[in-house]
Amino acid sequence: MPPRKIIIDTDPGQDDAVAILLALASPEEIDVLGITCVAGNVPLPLTTRNARIVCELAGRSEMAIYAGCDRPLGRDLVTAEHVHGKTGLDGPSLPEPTMPMADGHAVDYIIDQLRTHDEGTITLCPLGPLTNIATALQKAPEIASRIAEIVLMGGGYFEGGNITPTAEFNIYVDPQAADIVFKSGVPIVVMPLDVTHKALVTKPRNDAFRALGTPQGIAVAQMTDFFERFDKEKYGSEGAPLHDPCVTAYLIRPDLFKGRHINVEIETTSELTMGMTVADWWRVTDRAPNATFMNDIDADGFFTLLTERLARL
Ligand code: BDR
Ligand code: CA
Secondary structure, eight states, rough: OOOEEEEEEOOOOOHHHHHHHHHTTOTTTTTEEEEEEEEEHHHHHHHHOOOOOOOOTTTTOOOOOOOOOOOSSSSSEEEEHHHHHHHSSSSSSSOOOOOOOOBBBBHHHHHHHOOOSSSTTTEEEEESHHHHHHHHHHOOOGGGGGGGEEEEEOOOOOOOOOSSSSOOOHHOOOOHHHHHHHHHHHHHHEEEEEHHHHHHHHHHHHHHHTTTHHHHHHHHHHHHHHHHHHHHHHHSSSSEEEEHHHHHHHHOOOOGEEEEEEEEEEEOOOOTTTOOOEEETTSSSSSOOOOEEEEEOHHHHHHHHHHHHHOOO
16 A cells, blocks of 8 residues: 555644654655644744754655644634643754745645645645634635545543633634534544543653654653643643644554544534534434544554654654
């Protein structure tokens, strides 16, 4: 099987960084065509900076990285420096990037790639708010049928929310965009908090990253050390959840995940539950299934894969 062509849409973020490193370390399964940045964890100038830092850390300074939307479709931007630090990539001390950004807007890049590659050959991997993807679908609706699949991190059902009691951060930041994506008819795979809260960076798992002794292994250990302080306190768990790498791990080892093909809709009107992923897990409505909503992960298998792949960089 040739590697799967993907575009990573991201707001790095330490966990986004690990997701990108995992993809770049796995060329047999994943062909990263380009990286598109969006405002989310931190404002756009920082997410574009951080994406370049990560590519340089992976030795991939030729990667095409595009700047995208700097705010959600219809709301003010909400950021998450309280989790990710002031830069969004706090933890390791990495050099300022020198590689250039690609010319053009991320949304136009996404549209162009989907128009010029064969139909059904590009998978989109959103790791942040869905603003770029929704804007592309609005601007060029015909691309929907050309997307192979959207594999995204967002939402939560049994775990509730992490930014409000009912909403997960990526969906909460731009619920209108999420609504457009979930209604697009494109096949969607969702990695919600129900999965990512089982992908915990325990001390032995963090030690395994550090023990690689490589710049990438050490940086990943320092990144996960950083956001662990916040999450451990919040959840009282033995380590912080590593959200976004679940997306890129799924492309390599789908067998590590379990879920159900169900209907998922996005709350866009109630301020109380804004951004909630209303997942019909128990199939109590006759609303048509539109997403494979995961709820379980083989966490040991996931961390073994991640460590083994990081060692290849
Ligand atoms: C998601 O929000 C961000 O803070 C993380 O990078 C991840 O994409 C988890 O809710
Ligand atoms: Ca993210």
